[in-house]
Amino acid sequence: MAEVSQKFKEYRNKRNLRVEDAARELGVSRASFYKYEAKKYVPRIEVLRRAHRKWGMTFTYADFVLDNEFFESQTKEPGPLKEEQIPLPFIEALRSEDIEILAVVPRKPNAVELKLRISFAS
Numbered sequence: 001m002a003e004v005s006q007k008f009k010e011y012r013n014k015r016n017l018r019v020e021d022a023a024r025e026l027g028v029s030r031a032s033f034y035k036y037e038a039k040k041y042v043p044r045i046e047v048l049r050r051a052h053r054k055w056g057m058t059f060t061y062a063d064f065v066l067d068n069e070f071f072e073s074q075t076k077e078p079g080p081l082k083e084e085q086i087p088l089p090f091i092e093a094l095r096s097e098d099i100e101i102l103a104v105v106p107r108k109p110n111a112v113e114l115k116l117r118i119s120f121a122s
Helices: 002-014 019-026 031-039 045-055 068-073
Strands: 059-061 064-066 101-108 111-118
Touching: 002 019, 002 031, 002 045, 002 059, 019 031, 019 045, 045 059
Parallel strands: none
Antiparallel strands: 059 064, 101 111
16 A cells, blocks of 8 residues: 555645644554555554545555545444455455454354454555
C-alpha cells in the first residue's frame, strides 16, 4: 500500500500540516504516522477509514477499491448472513499465523458464520 504513504505525504504537504497535527487528526501517534509515510507500517483499516472520512481519500489494495462503499460496509457488529464468496487475489500471500478466528456461529445446516481478523504483513 505504497499509495497510502504517498497520499498521506501529499495531503500533509498541501495543507502545510506538521506530522503531529496530521497524526492527531487521524487519532494515531506521531511515530505511527512517520512509519506510514516511510512505508514501514501499514495503517489499520480504522485509520484508513478516518483518512477517507476526514480527508476524502480513497485507497486501492490489489484490485479492491477502499472507497465510501467499502468503508460504509465495514461494521463492528456482525451483519446478516451473506451467502457469497469474496474473491481474495492476495490469498497466496497469507500465512496461517496471519489469520485469527474471533468467533464461530453455527447457522443453518452445513453452514457457520466466521468472524476473522486477517493481518497483512508488508
